[in-house]
Amino acid sequence: MTIEQDLGWLPSEMVVVGKPWQHVEITDGCTSFGLAAFGGVVVEALAKEGVQFAEAGGRPDRLSPAKKTAERKQDQDARVWVLAWTIGPRIGLTLKLNQGWDWADGPPRMLGLISGFRVYLFLFLLVWATEGQNVNLFHQTEQLGGRKFFNVMDYGAVEGGVTDNSQAFLKAWNDACQWRGMARVLIPRGIFMLFPVVFSGPCKGRIAFLILGTLRASTEPSTFNSENWINFRYLEQLTVAGGGTLDGQGPLVWPRNNCNNHPCRTLPISLSFDFVNNATVAYLRSYNSKNAHIRLFGCNKMDFTKLRLSAPGDSPNTDGIKIGSSYRIRISRSVITTGDDCIAILSGSREIHIHKIFCGPGHGISIGSLGGYGNEHDVEGVYVKDSGSKGTTNGLRIKTWADSHPLKVSKIIYENIVMTDVMNPIIIGQNYCPSPPCNQQVTSNVQISNVTYNNIRGSSSSKEAVILKCSKTSPCKNIVMNNIKLSLDGPGGIASSYCENAVGVTYGTQNPRPCI
Incomplete structure (x- = not known):
């Protein structure tokens, strides 16, 4: 009899308890799975998040809140054949068992009680276990899948x-990086001081950087020679995950991060990716970054999900995620609370998908600034959906320099966005000037077109809830406003809108009254 059950994703905070009989622990990305065999199957899992899975053999017992062991009593003919174990695009782990005895009492079940997460990794495991027979599961796994772990503790890392x-x-x-199979760099639980470091490729196979513990940045000014703290570059098929934490120790150095009024060296960005393709970054926390939390440049097909990026609202330049010259970047299911842009989409960005993001405090989701430099490229295809902002200075912002070089911004869609106490819920500003004085007598050469606002609702902390201040020489074209419901939060009457050089259409409910 063959059974197949989708277990969903398994979190990193899992421990497989060893037994005197044969067992194996397999860790991959944010998952950990243990299997032991002795005339049946024993699976035991502990996780800080609660029940994970249990029961592989016999009728399932009742699951306990923290751990559960399912054990098949010994049987002369007992045997288990694990046909396949895969983690793939369907979000989940599939385990197929072929049981070599009669299941008169009903088939066994394996239960998983954790929500799902994508790890694009495939592992095929073949195990045959009979009573009294020992099988080296890890050896078979390594042979079939080419998987190998590289624990930093084995290379002299010191926790503390x-x-x-x-x-x-x-x-x-x-x-x-030299391993031809699926390599896993493992940082175990604990606190590890880490000076600026570059992890460079190309590598010979798929590689994962698994952070289970906390990486702590240095506060010594002598270590600020690099613009990045942790930098991955020139890589294909990279995974950075594990449920761990990046501690930027920003509060001790933020006074050095204000370069507007005097020359200074910019502080390191916590996590940077340069020329990285087909990668996943998931289940990480970054707090108190010295500069931005995450930066991308020249990257293609990267997924960011289940992240928590945090810094105080008054912390300088602590952008959440900055994207430049990159293609098909997806950001989802994350919370970003910072002192600067929640997500900044810069020159050369195309096909940027933002889904189920919460921002606040901070400066909201921003396209730009653009046009300030001569070597910039167009921004095309930005989709922000099912997200929200609370207490931010801006909600959905497009900003370009007044004295700018020719550039285009097009195919932008904002849909199903909730604003709570946001100062400028919808704003296009084409006279960006962060450090006056600027020449406000010239108009921007950045052409903004095909921008859609669909189902935007909530409250504005300023009277002008919608501001479309476009260029006189390059007016905003094809602006679509559909079902806008923004009320003024506090006294002062009703919310209003303001437009300059904006051309477009409106549909459905319009509050405030439209100006295009």
């Missing part, structure tokens, strides 16, 4: 948050 571990991390990375 005091000693720099950059060299130990690099040694582990370099060995993993």
Whole structure:
């Protein structure tokens, strides 16, 4: 009899308890799975998030809140054949079992009680276990899947948050990068001090950087020579995950991060990706970054999901995610609370998909600034859906320099967005000037067109809830406003809108009264 059950994603905070009989622990991305065999199957899992899975053999017992062991009593003919274990695009783990005995009492079940998450990784595991027979599951896994772990502790890493571990991390990375199968660099639980480091490719196979513990940045000014703290570059098929934390220690150095009034060295960005393709970043927390939390440049087909990026609302330049010269970037199911842009979409960005993001505090989701430099490229295809902002200075913003170089911004869709106490819920400004004085007598050469606002609702903390201040020489074209419901939060009457050089159409409910 063959059974097949989708278990959903399994979190990183899992421990497989060893037994005196044969067992194996397999960790991949944010997952950990243990299997033991002795005339049946025993699976035991512990996780801080609660029940994970249990029961592989016999009638299922009742699951307990923190752990559960399912055990098949010994049987002369007992045997289990694990045909396949895969983690793939369907979001989940599939385990197929062929049981070699009569199941008169009904088939076994395997239960999973955790929500799903995508890890684009395939592992095929073949195990045959009979009573009294020992099978080296890990050896078979390595042979079939080419999987190997590179624990930084084996390379001299020191936990405690005091000693720099950059060299130990690099040694582990370099060995993993040469592995022709599926390499996994593992940072276990604990606090690890890490000076600025570059993890570079190309590598010989797929590679994952699994952070289970906390990486702590240095606050020594002598380590600020790089613009990045942790930098991945020139890589294909990268996964960065694990449920761990990046501690930027920003509060100790933020006074150095104000370069508007005097020359200074910019502080390191916490996590940077340069020329990385087909990658996933998931289940990480970054807090108190010195500069931006995450930056992308020259990247293609990257997915970011289940992230928590946080810094105080008054922290300088702590953007959540900055995207430049990149294609098909997807950001979903994350919370971003910062002192600057929640997400900044910069020159050369195309096909940027933002879904189920919460912003606040901060400056909201921004396209730009654009046009300030001569080597910039068009921005095309930005889709922001099913998201919200609370207490931000801006909600949905497009900003270009007044004295700008020719550029185009087009195919922008904002849909199903909720604003709560946002100062400028909808704003296009083509006279961006962060450091006056600027020449406001010239008009922007950035052409904005085909921008749709659909089902935008909530409250504005300023009277002008909609501001479309476009260029006189390059007016905004094909602006679509459909079902806008923005009320003024507080005294002052009703919300209003303001337009300059904007051409478009409106549909459905319009509050405030439209100006196009």
